[in-house]
Amino acid sequence: MLDWxxxxxxxxxxxxxxxxxxxEVKPNRFVVLSTETSGLxxxxxxxxxxxxxxxxxxxxxxxxxxxxxxxxxKFLQDNGLSNEFIIExxxxxxxxxxxxxxxxxxxxxxxxxxxxxxxxxxxxxxALERLDCGRLKNEALDIDMMYRKLMxxxxxxxxxDDLSEIFKIPxxxxxxxxxxxxxxxxxxLKLKSRLGIK
Amino acid sequence: xNTIAEHIADFLxxxxxxxxxxxxxxxxxxxxxxxxxLEKHAVLFQNNDLLHDSFYVVASGVVNLTTIAxxxxxxxxxxxxxxxxxxxxxxxxxNYMMTAKAREESIxxxxxxxxxRPFVANNSDxxxxxxxxxxVNSRHAKDNVNSNGKLISDTAFYVDQQSEMQYIQSLAYNNxxxxxxxxxxxxxxxxLMTESMVDNVVICEKNNPIGIVTNADLxxxxxxxxxxxxxxxxxxxxxxxxxxxxxxxxxxxxxxMLKHNVTxxxxxxxxxxxxxxxxxxxxxxxxxxxxxxPGVLIKEVKRSQLPKDLKQIRDRLxxxxxxxxxxNIPISHVSNIASEINLAIIKRAVELSILDLxxxxxxxxxxxxxxxxxxxxxxxxxxxxxxxxxxxxPDKYREVKDYFLRLAKRTTSILEKVGYELCPNGHxxxxxxxxxSLTDWTKQYNSWMNTPGENSNDLSSxxxxxxxxxxEPKIEExxxxxxxxxxVNNTLFFDFLGNDALKRNSPLSFFKKxxxxxxxxxxxxxxxxxxxxxxxxxxxxxxxxxxxxxGIKNTYLRFKQLAITDSKNAEIYLSCAEAFLTLSKFRTVExxxxxxxxxxxxxxxxxxxxxxxxxxxxxxxxxLEELIKSKFQLTQFS
Numbered sequence: 001m002l003d004w005x006x007x008x009x010x011x012x013x014x015x016x017x018x019x020x021x022x023x024e025v026k027p028n029r030f031v032v033l034s035t036e037t038s039g040l041x042x043x044x045x046x047x048x049x050x051x052x053x054x055x056x057x058x059x060x061x062x063x064x065x066x067x068x069x070x071x072x073x074k075f076l077q078d079n080g081l082s083n084e085f086i087i088e089x090x091x092x093x094x095x096x097x098x099x100x101x102x103x104x105x106x107x108x109x110x111x112x113x114x115x116x117x118x119x120x121x122x123x124x125x126x127a128l129e130r131l132d133c134g135r136l137k138n139e140a141l142d143i144d145m146m147y148r149k150l151m152x153x154x155x156x157x158x159x160x161d162d163l164s165e166i167f168k169i170p171x172x173x174x175x176x177x178x179x180x181x182x183x184x185x186x187x188x189l190k191l192k193s194r195l196g197i198k
Numbered sequence: 199x200n201t202i203a204e205h206i207a208d209f210l211x212x213x214x215x216x217x218x219x220x221x222x223x224x225x226x227x228x229x230x231x232x233x234x235x236l237e238k239h240a241v242l243f244q245n246n247d248l249l250h251d252s253f254y255v256v257a258s259g260v261v262n263l264t265t266i267a268x269x270x271x272x273x274x275x276x277x278x279x280x281x282x283x284x285x286x287x288x289x290x291x292x293n294y295m296m297t298a299k300a301r302e303e304s305i306x307x308x309x310x311x312x313x314x315r316p317f318v319a320n321n322s323d324x325x326x327x328x329x330x331x332x333x334v335n336s337r338h339a340k341d342n343v344n345s346n347g348k349l350i351s352d353t354a355f356y357v358d359q360q361s362e363m364q365y366i367q368s369l370a371y372n373n374x375x376x377x378x379x380x381x382x383x384x385x386x387x388x389x390l391m392t393e394s395m396v397d398n399v400v401i402c403e404k405n406n407p408i409g410i411v412t413n414a415d416l417x418x419x420x421x422x423x424x425x426x427x428x429x430x431x432x433x434x435x436x437x438x439x440x441x442x443x444x445x446x447x448x449x450x451x452x453x454x455m456l457k458h459n460v461t462x463x464x465x466x467x468x469x470x471x472x473x474x475x476x477x478x479x480x481x482x483x484x485x486x487x488x489x490x491x492p493g494v495l496i497k498e499v500k501r502s503q504l505p506k507d508l509k510q511i512r513d514r515l516x517x518x519x520x521x522x523x524x525x526n527i528p529i530s531h532v533s534n535i536a537s538e539i540n541l542a543i544i545k546r547a548v549e550l551s552i553l554d555l556x557x558x559x560x561x562x563x564x565x566x567x568x569x570x571x572x573x574x575x576x577x578x579x580x581x582x583x584x585x586x587x588x589x590x591x592p593d594k595y596r597e598v599k600d601y602f603l604r605l606a607k608r609t610t611s612i613l614e615k616v617g618y619e620l621c622p623n624g625h626x627x628x629x630x631x632x633x634x635s636l637t638d639w640t641k642q643y644n645s646w647m648n649t650p651g652e653n654s655n656d657l658s659s660x661x662x663x664x665x666x667x668x669x670e671p672k673i674e675e676x677x678x679x680x681x682x683x684x685x686v687n688n689t690l691f692f693d694f695l696g697n698d699a700l701k702r703n704s705p706l707s708f709f710k711k712x713x714x715x716x717x718x719x720x721x722x723x724x725x726x727x728x729x730x731x732x733x734x735x736x737x738x739x740x741x742x743x744x745x746x747x748x749g750i751k752n753t754y755l756r757f758k759q760l761a762i763t764d765s766k767n768a769e770i771y772l773s774c775a776e777a778f779l780t781l782s783k784f785r786t787v788e789x790x791x792x793x794x795x796x797x798x799x800x801x802x803x804x805x806x807x808x809x810x811x812x813x814x815x816x817x818x819x820x821x822l823e824e825l826i827k828s829k830f831q832l833t834q835f836s
Contacts, residue, residue: 189235
């Protein structure tokens with residue numbers, strides 16, 4: 001509640017200050033996002049790539065997208081992993097601080113949508129902490145929750161593949177965070193219209 | 199960098215007009231796309247909506263384009279994966295003229311016009327494709343041979359009201375007319391006309407038309423005895439010929455015929471009689487251009503030379519059926535017409551095969567069996583047929599059987615091209631088993647009927663519904679007599695058929711709920727064919743054979759006839775007859791809606807009243823079952 005008091009004397013980076021000002025107005029778009037991470041522990045693991053699309057007026061706007069591979073030299077070095085596959089990919093590559101800054105600028109005050117989004121947000125928060133920023137303030141929707149609410153199921157979780165199967169989203173042979181974000185986007189559109197969310 | 203845009207570009211480049219663009223161009227377009235999800239029955243735009251800023255491509259699913267005329271919805275087009283629609287904003291300023299509605303959950307790409315327009319301007323192929331798509335006004339985009347079948351009509355077209363568009367469309371006519379010189383003998387010309395199956399011949403001098411002779415001239419000048427048939431043709435020709443230029447429109451051709459009171463127009467290179475003949479337009483061509491009416495379709499079938507032509511006619515028949523059902527024309531009437539046309543198509547397929555193979559070495563009969571034999575085929579279901587040829591000397595037998603097998607193979611493959619799937623159980627004349635001499639068939643029927651169940655695996659009751667399509671009617675009579683002779687007091691056979699008819703699962707549960715498929719691809723759908731229609735069809739056949747009534751082949755008429763002969767149960771029969779029609783209609787509507795055989799009805803899509811109707815149609819079956827059980831004392835088995 002009184003979190004902001006702790007931070008009152010803290011000097012945030014400029015992009016974060018700007019981000020905070022965006023919340024004075026109501027959000028008018030959704031951003032579907034998906035992250036690829038090195039593991040499941042927000043404190044130890046890092047984000048390897050980010051993919052996101054915006055959804056406005058019940059449609060996915062292909063142009064309004066964000067894709068980046070994060071160069072995690074330090075993490076790879078510490079864990080003795082190779083970075084070959086990263087070098088090979090054609091995607092835009094940037095170091096973590098630049099990528100997170102660009103991503104924060106991209107999402108602004110939008111409502112975030114993802115699959116098990118809480119984990120994505122935890123990972124992003126951990127990365128933000130490394131940059132001396134606060135935690136994300138965006139509202140967030142989880143498509144797994146939306147589906148369970150729609151079907152009134154409380155006792156099990158559905159993976160992204162399960163949901164794609166249920167809604168007959170064509171499988172793609174390629175796998176990346178952008179692909180996943182697009183799939184989540186389609187699922188979100190389907191669930192949104194069924195649940196009547198505006 | 200945008201991976202998804204690249205996937206979309208990948209998808210688009212498979213389909214016209216996008217296949218004319220480079221991958222880079224497509225990526226630019228794809229980057230600007232919006233992806234929309236339409237729930238089942240969701241409307242993308244409606245008649246008279248303001249134009250959107252985009253046109254649309256179906257990424258997955260199906261979108262129906264419909265117009266509303268006289269308070270009824272008519273489907274103009276079904277757009278499948280890769281089809282483009284909603285092109286109006288490109289060419290016109292007024293509001294949409296149709297409604298686009300998802301038939302099933304669909305994903306649509308919206309391509310902004312502003313983004314796409316520059317590509318159109320720089321690429322004439324793309325422009326032409328879009329213009330054609332927009333202007334094409336035939337409901338048969340697939341008829342358009344040069345358009346690779348991907349045109350989507352964006353202009354309204356009704357069968358019942360002639361749109362002005364039709365009058366500016368050009369005519370299809372015979373562009374290789376029969377011509378002859380003026381010094382030819384009438385008899386030779388008449389023989390030539392008969393051989394080429396046309397009713398007119400153009401008399402030319404150095405390729406320029408100087409006169410025309412039609413069947414009307416032959417009947418008024420030859421058959422009346424005014425001229426002997428040994429005269430030269432120029433004595434009886436009508437001259438001068440009314441000539442028109444190529445690409446004349448339908449309206450103009452009609453006006454010219456009325457004005458000059460003629461039935462044929464001669465098309466010449468420059469439209470005067472002083473240039474080479476290019477074709478003949480007959481009244482028939484005008485009729486064809488105007489509508490698909492049953493008479494015309496049958497006539498067309500008789501003229502067609504290629505499976506492709508037959509396929510076109512079959513497609514038009516589907517439209518005719520769909521329109522008739524939408525207009526509530528009684529289904530019994532619709533199936534009569536449909537079966538006549540189906541019959542003509544099959545007959546023509548046999549004829550074409552004979553034309554290819556030469557005359558048959560013996561008399562034979564080609565019979566349709568199953569639904570076509572009962573004259574109940576409204577949808578493109580699979581083909582079932584048998585071939586019976588007359589007995590020949592043993593030394594000739596092999597050769598004759600070989601010929602007929604070849605004939606049957608040809609015929610079934612023509613029919614397959616037309617769209618009638620091959621029978622999965624191989625019940626076709628092209629199968630060694632079902633192409634036999636009359637004696638063999640007689641033995642076959644005898645063994646089926648006197649020792650049923652011995653080889654029960656190959657007794658299929660559809661062999662007891664047959665209809666001669668082509669050949670010697672006497673052969674059919676012989677088989678009919680064999681069947682009815684064997685049927686008299688044949689308890690064993692009727693037991694067998696009765697159990698066969700009753701072994702199907704009942705359509706409703708104890709609590710009057712529909713019993714639906716529990717698994718498989720048709721989960722939660724109601725199997726109307728095996729649970730409702732088949733029991734009625736089987737029962738009608740059984741009862742009619744038992745009553746020894748010949749010549750009534752149709753389930754509806756069978757029940758009607760039974761009501762007359764077995765009057766104490768008339769009420770049950772009559773309600774079964776009505777039920778059968780109702781069920782057939784449900785199946786046909788479902789089939790036309792989804793382009794399949796309509797076997798599985800999707801109950802979730804049905805309105806409450808329709809469900810009640812369907813349930814009511816299933817109630818007489820219980821009574822019928824009881825009646826059959828008591829009549830044939832089947833209780834010991836079932």
